[in-house]
Amino acid sequence: LNGINTQGENIADNGGIKEAYYAYNDWSTRNGPEPMLPGLDYTPQQMFWISAANTWCSVYRPEALKLRITTGFHSPGEFRVLGPLSNMPEFAKDFKCPLGSKMNPIKKCAVW
Numbered sequence: 001l002n003g004i005n006t007q008g009e010n011i012a013d014n015g016g017i018k019e020a021y022y023a024y025n026d027w028s029t030r031n032g033p034e035p036m037l038p039g040l041d042y043t044p045q046q047m048f049w050i051s052a053a054n055t056w057c058s059v060y061r062p063e064a065l066k067l068r069i070t071t072g073f074h075s076p077g078e079f080r081v082l083g084p085l086s087n088m089p090e091f092a093k094d095f096k097c098p099l100g101s102k103m104n105p106i107k108k109c110a111v112w
Contacts, residue, residue, distance in 0.1 A: 006075045013075075014084045014111035017052055021090055024048050045094040053081045087111070 003010075025045075028034065034044040042050065056077035060068065068076055075083070085091045085103060092104035100106055 001069055001075055001079065002071070005071065005073050009074050010083060011111055013080050014087055014109065017084045018088060018090075018112060020052065021048060021088070043094065045090075049085065049091055049094060053085070056080045 028044065036043065037047065040047070058077040060076065065076060068074070074080065082103075086105055087108045087110065089104075089108070091097070092099075092101075095103070097104035
């Protein structure tokens with residue numbers, strides 16, 4: 001990836017998901033917890049993360065992926081999920097990711 005091209009959007013992705021999570025939790029505090037969805041063994045907080053990640057679900061043709069990686073201002077969808085979520089202690093807590101695992105690294109990049 002061209003970090004110079006994507007840096008601003010990467011920072012925005014990190015800060016944006018954090019603010020969205022805080023807003024969701026504020027809403028839950030005011031309105032009460034949401035019920036778990038039938039047939040799914042995920043908490044409402046886990047469903048927040050799954051829904052957010054689904055936003056960036058994408059498939060690229062090889063030539064489009066190469067262009068995005070070399071000249072794009074946005075990282076490919078996979079990295080727009082893995083990067084910000086692995087930086088968030090809240091994600092690691094909600095999914096019980098062990099410290100030092102891929103989604104809960106010891107060193108995180110805190111934004112805002």
